Amino acid sequence: MAQHSAVVAxxxxxxxxxxxxxxxxxxxxxxxxxxxPPHRLPSAQLEQELALAPGWAxxxxxxxxxxxxxxxxxxxxxxxxxxxxxxxxAGVEAEDxxxxxxxxxxxxxxxxxxxxxxxxxxxxxxxRSFCFDVDATCLSFLVALHTAAxxxxxxxYRTVLICSSEIxxxxxxxxxxxxxxxxxxxxxAAVLTAAGPGESSALEGSAxxxxxxxxxxxxxxxxxxxxxxxxxxxxxxxxxxxMRGRPVLKQALRVMGPFLDAFFARLGWDRMEIDWVVPHQxxxxxxxxxxxxxxxxxxxxxxxxxxxxxxxxxxxPLALAEAVHAGDVRxxxxxxxxxxxxxxxxxxxxxxx
Amino acid sequence: MAQHSAVVAxxxxxxxxxxxxxxxxxxxxxxxxxxxPPHRLPSAQLEQELALAPGWAxxxxxxxxxxxxxxxxxxxxxxxxxxxxxxxxAGVEAEDxxxxxxxxxxxxxxxxxxxxxxxxxxxxxxxRSFCFDVDATCLSFLVALHTAAxxxxxxxYRTVLICSSEIxxxxxxxxxxxxxxxxxxxxxAAVLTAAGPGESSALEGSAxxxxxxxxxxxxxxxxxxxxxxxxxxxxxxxxxxxMRGRPVLKQALRVMGPFLDAFFARLGWDRMEIDWVVPHQxxxxxxxxxxxxxxxxxxxxxxxxxxxxxxxxxxxPLALAEAVHAGDVRxxxxxxxxxxxxxxxxxxxxxxx
Numbered sequence: 001m002a003q004h005s006a007v008v009a010x011x012x013x014x015x016x017x018x019x020x021x022x023x024x025x026x027x028x029x030x031x032x033x034x035x036x037p038p039h040r041l042p043s044a045q046l047e048q049e050l051a052l053a054p055g056w057a058x059x060x061x062x063x064x065x066x067x068x069x070x071x072x073x074x075x076x077x078x079x080x081x082x083x084x085x086x087x088x089x090a091g092v093e094a095e096d097x098x099x100x101x102x103x104x105x106x107x108x109x110x111x112x113x114x115x116x117x118x119x120x121x122x123x124x125x126x127x128r129s130f131c132f133d134v135d136a137t138c139l140s141f142l143v144a145l146h147t148a149a150x151x152x153x154x155x156x157y158r159t160v161l162i163c164s165s166e167i168x169x170x171x172x173x174x175x176x177x178x179x180x181x182x183x184x185x186x187x188x189a190a191v192l193t194a195a196g197p198g199e200s201s202a203l204e205g206s207a208x209x210x211x212x213x214x215x216x217x218x219x220x221x222x223x224x225x226x227x228x229x230x231x232x233x234x235x236x237x238x239x240x241x242x243m244r245g246r247p248v249l250k251q252a253l254r255v256m257g258p259f260l261d262a263f264f265a266r267l268g269w270d271r272m273e274i275d276w277v278v279p280h281q282x283x284x285x286x287x288x289x290x291x292x293x294x295x296x297x298x299x300x301x302x303x304x305x306x307x308x309x310x311x312x313x314x315x316x317p318l319a320l321a322e323a324v325h326a327g328d329v330r331x332x333x334x335x336x337x338x339x340x341x342x343x344x345x346x347x348x349x350x351x352x353x
Numbered sequence: 354m355a356q357h358s359a360v361v362a363x364x365x366x367x368x369x370x371x372x373x374x375x376x377x378x379x380x381x382x383x384x385x386x387x388x389x390p391p392h393r394l395p396s397a398q399l400e401q402e403l404a405l406a407p408g409w410a411x412x413x414x415x416x417x418x419x420x421x422x423x424x425x426x427x428x429x430x431x432x433x434x435x436x437x438x439x440x441x442x443a444g445v446e447a448e449d450x451x452x453x454x455x456x457x458x459x460x461x462x463x464x465x466x467x468x469x470x471x472x473x474x475x476x477x478x479x480x481r482s483f484c485f486d487v488d489a490t491c492l493s494f495l496v497a498l499h500t501a502a503x504x505x506x507x508x509x510y511r512t513v514l515i516c517s518s519e520i521x522x523x524x525x526x527x528x529x530x531x532x533x534x535x536x537x538x539x540x541x542a543a544v545l546t547a548a549g550p551g552e553s554s555a556l557e558g559s560a561x562x563x564x565x566x567x568x569x570x571x572x573x574x575x576x577x578x579x580x581x582x583x584x585x586x587x588x589x590x591x592x593x594x595x596m597r598g599r600p601v602l603k604q605a606l607r608v609m610g611p612f613l614d615a616f617f618a619r620l621g622w623d624r625m626e627i628d629w630v631v632p633h634q635x636x637x638x639x640x641x642x643x644x645x646x647x648x649x650x651x652x653x654x655x656x657x658x659x660x661x662x663x664x665x666x667x668x669x670p671l672a673l674a675e676a677v678h679a680g681d682v683r684x685x686x687x688x689x690x691x692x693x694x695x696x697x698x699x700x701x702x703x704x705x706x
Contacts, residue, residue, distance in 0.1 A: 020451065023507045075578060098373065100563075110524075110576030111458060111594065112568055112695035113488045120565040127608060130561035131696060132496050135466045136485035143485050150503035154376045170578050171463075208483035210453075212473035215465055222582055223463030225428060225523050229575055229582035229592040239582040241464065255480060342465035343484060 022205030022266045025149040026195040029353065031090025032321035033189040035081035035165075036308070037067045043181060050177045057181035058306070062284025066184030066309030069167050075106045076114060078187035079165035080121040086161070086189040086321075095125050097191075098157040101148060102133040103140035103164045105312045110223075118163055129161075137218070138280050139208065139341035140164060140313040142349050145190070146206040152192050160192040166312040171220060171241045179243055182283060184309030188317035200332050205267050206349035211255055214344035217248045249285055252340045253293065259346045260294055260338070267350050269334065271295045274350075276329050280339025281305040281315040290338075302328070315339070329353055375558030375619045378502040379548040382706065384443025385674035386542040388434035388518075389661070390420045396534060403530045410534035411659070415637025419537030419662030422520050428459045429467060431540035432518035433474040439514070439674075443544040448478050450544075451510040454501060455486040456493035456517045458665045463576075471516055482514075490571070491633050492561065492694035493517060493666040495702050498543070499559040505545050513545040519665040524573060524594045532596055535636060537662030541670035553685050558620050559702035564608055567697030570601045602638055605693045606646065612699045613647055613691070620703050622687065624648045627703075629682050633692025634658040634668040643691075655681070668692070682706055 042065045043057035058064050069078065079102065087094055100122075102115035115131035136143045144162040151157050165187035172180045195201040221227050222239035229239070264271060277300045279287050287305060290296045302323045311318055316337050323329040331353060338348040395418045396410035411417050422431065432455065440447055453475075455468035468484035489496045497515040504510050518540035525533045548554040574580050575592035582592070617624060630653045632640050640658060643649045655676045664671055669690050676682040684706060691701040 020510065021508050023509055105464060107577040108579050110573035110592075112490050112572060112698075114577075116563050116565045116568050116696040116698070119563055120568065124565075126564045126566060127562045127612075129563060130489075130698065130700075131563040131565065132487060132489035132493075132561075132698075134485060134487055136483075137465050140485075147500040147504070150507060150509075151500070154503060155374050156376055156503075157373065167578055170581060208485075209480045210469050210472055210482060210484040211479045212469045212477075212484065213479060215469050215473060219465060220463035223576055224460040224467075225520055226461050228523060229587065230589045234582065236583045239463075259480075343469040345465075345469070345483065345485075347483075 025153045025203040027149045027152045027203055028193055028195040028199060028201035029190050030092060030193040031086040031191040032324045033082040033086030033089060034318055034321040035078050035187040037069045037073060037185055039068045039070060040065050041068045046181050052177055060178055061182045062305050063181055063309045064306045067186055068169055069185045074108060075165040075167045076108050076117045076121050079118050079163040082187035082189040083122055083161055083163055086191045090191040092159055092191050094122050095128060096159050097124055097129045097161045099160045100129050100131045101144040101162045103144035103162050103313055104166055105137055106166050136345055137341035137343060138313055138339055139345055139347040141317045142337055142347045145349055148192055149203040152194055161189060163189045164314040164317050166314045168312050178245055179241055182310050184311050186308055186311040186314045186318050188314045188321050190317055200352050202352045204350040204352060207263050208345060208347040209259055210343045210345045212343060214251045218243045218342035251344055256346055257293060263348050273334060274300055274336045275333035276300060276302050276323060277336045278302045278316055278320050281310050281319060282340060378506045378556040380502045380505045380556055381546055381548045381552060381554035382543050383445060383546045384439040384544040385677045386435040386439030386442060387671055387674035388431050388540040390422045390426060390538055392421045392423060393418050394421045399534050405530055413531055414535045415658050416534055416662045417659045420539055421522050422538045427461060428518040428520045429461050429470045429474050432471050432516035435540035435542040436475055436514055436516055439542040439544045445512055445544050447475050448481060449512050450477055450482045450514045452513045453482050453484045454497040454515045456497035456515050456666055457519055458490055459519050489698055490694035491666055491692055492698055492700040494670045495690055495700045498702055501545055502556040505547055514542060516542045517667040517670050519667045521665050531598055532594055535663050537664050539661055539664040539667045539671050541667045541674050543670055553705050555705045557703040557705060560616050561698060561700040562612055563696045563698045567604045570697060571596045571695035604697055609699055610646060616701050626687060627653055627689045628686035629653060629655050629676060630689045631655040631669055631672050634663050634672060635693060
């Protein structure tokens with residue numbers, strides 16, 4: 001942990017982004033919401049369908065069961081259900097929402113943005129809120145938090161709704177059983193408001209870095225102009241998600257340690273002072289690095305991988321929402337949200353909840 | 354102009370988002386960049402190809418010619434060329450970029466985000482910058498400015514690169530000649546830094562609103578889970594852009610007046626104090642409303658519709674970049690960026706340049 005970052009060294013040229021200051025934002029996650037489709041799909045069933053050995057999924061990726069959306073259920077409907085939960089938890093009326101950010105990989109259609117459809121699904125008053133999408137793959141929720149926090153802090157928005165809703169089941173292919181068994185459908189949402197007088201809640205700091213040499217290690221090559229849906233050369237495989245698990249893990253292992261060292265140096269907290277670490281539920285091997293390499297204790301970790309799978313951008317907020325609802329994560333506690341996303345990107349956000 | 358907003362009235366419930374304060378951000382667009390593909394496509398040629406009367410395109414949508422990317426040229430390559438121009442204008446080294454935001458409708462592929470590919474195309478040092486995408490269709494550049502400004506102001510990032518690069522030519526269809534002749538390919542970029550001591554540059558205020566009843570008036574229904582590229586029921590038409598020009602204009606006309614009234618009431622400037630109004634180059638009828646209904650004078654407008662077409666999210670930053678490069682928009686002048694996007698969304702940002 002004390003090693004000085006090789007990444008930092010190579011990236012450094014006079015001033016390095018990893019030396020930029022953290023700015024504390026006195027904002028509050030006033031409510032977290034979750035929505036899980038009722039259909040549970042056990043690994044045993046997938047193993048049978050894909051002719052895999054019993055126990056293969058749990059052994060390979062750490063997932064015993066995951067949820068699957070009901071037929072015809074949309075990610076926007078799921079986002080709205082998670083949003084209702086978050087608004088209820090926050091005690092905020094839907095019509096008071098000033099900004100809706102869709103922070104998801106799944107999108108309903110290419111144009112317009114998915115957040116506009118969430119505004120409609122929630123029946124929010126027209127013109128009362130603004131809607132846009134952010135995309136940093138699995139880190140999208142953290143990016144939404146990072147960009148919305150200063151706007152809430154400065155009073156530009158009073159109430160921000162962030163939704164991450166994912167139905168990765170529609171972009172998987174049987175040819176890559178590791179991804180088929182890894183991912184699950186779910187939605188989560190957060191309501192952000194300013195911290196009240198005397199409340200200690202804050203976004204204490206957040207940091208991100210992208211290593212684009214790894215862009216193709218986790219990709220869905222279709223869906224853009226490179227392999228347009230109407231291009232006769234676009235194959236069905238191009239419209240499916242592909243992940244080269246081991247090279248991704250290798251790159252993540254190389255860069256995450258130094259990234260976290262720089263993060264904690266700027267944050268001024270010790271790793272042991274964190275009450276809860278909510279990692280992106282990337283895979284069994286991915287989350288195990290939290291304790292094996294990155295200096296956290298098992299009892300600090302919030303994990304839902306075994307029963308939810310990797311829910312893409314919804315993974316971190318879903319795990320946080322479930323831990324809040326269970327009474328584990330409480331007001332005033334120190335929470336670290338941390339993960340990797342396609343890009344390859346790293347991200348972390350420290351909260352006083 | 355003095356009319357009190359019907360939108361505001363219906364949207365209001367105790368506290369209305371249109372009454373939220375503007376917060377001045379002392380940041381500077383240190384450099385604007387532009388890239389135009391060299392191939393000029395005159396309307397006469399398109400009119401011949403589409404069996405339209407000579408002069409039809411200019412009369413209908415106000416476009417005499419537009420650019421088309423070279424065969425195989427990617428929006429990422431175009432974004433990088435515009436970015437190089439913006440960095441040169443700003444006198445900033447590429448390796449000092451802390452954050453890359455792709456603020457475009459066009460994306461290279463579904464996963465990862467396009468900004469990661471821009472980092473690579475610019476050969477930015479790995480891990481030195483973070484990359485994510487924002488999407489609010491034609492307002493994406495304004496949203497990137499709006500969200501990046503407080504992060505630059507507070508020192509979280511020193512140098513932010515925003516790229517809007519569009520190749521709408523690949524999503525048009527001959528069945529809708531109005532859209533075929535309207536759109537053009539182009540890229541634009543901006544470098545944001547903090548305003549220096551004694552510099553008056555600032556983002557004075559920005560505001561946005563979404564009216565999702567109009568979501569399907571401007572849409573590309575494919576490209577998401579609703580009409581997945583691999584779904585046999587997805588037709589080629591679903592993967593093309595559709596705009597119902599007249600209903601969109603009707604909705605925009607209904608809501609933009611009150612939106613601008615509320616914007617100027619919060620900004621504290623009079624419309625006549627604005628040096629330059631840079632509207633989204635939506636269409637001939639769209640931009641003509643600036644003078645016909647929204648209270649601006651023709652000499653305030655920055656227009657490039659006739660020779661560039663509607664360049665989607667690149668339209669506003671391209672028009673601004675060209676006006677800055679021509680020496681029209683100068684330091685210290687008051688600039689209004691304003692437009693509509695699919696959603697239907699409205700947006701405006703006031704700058705002291």
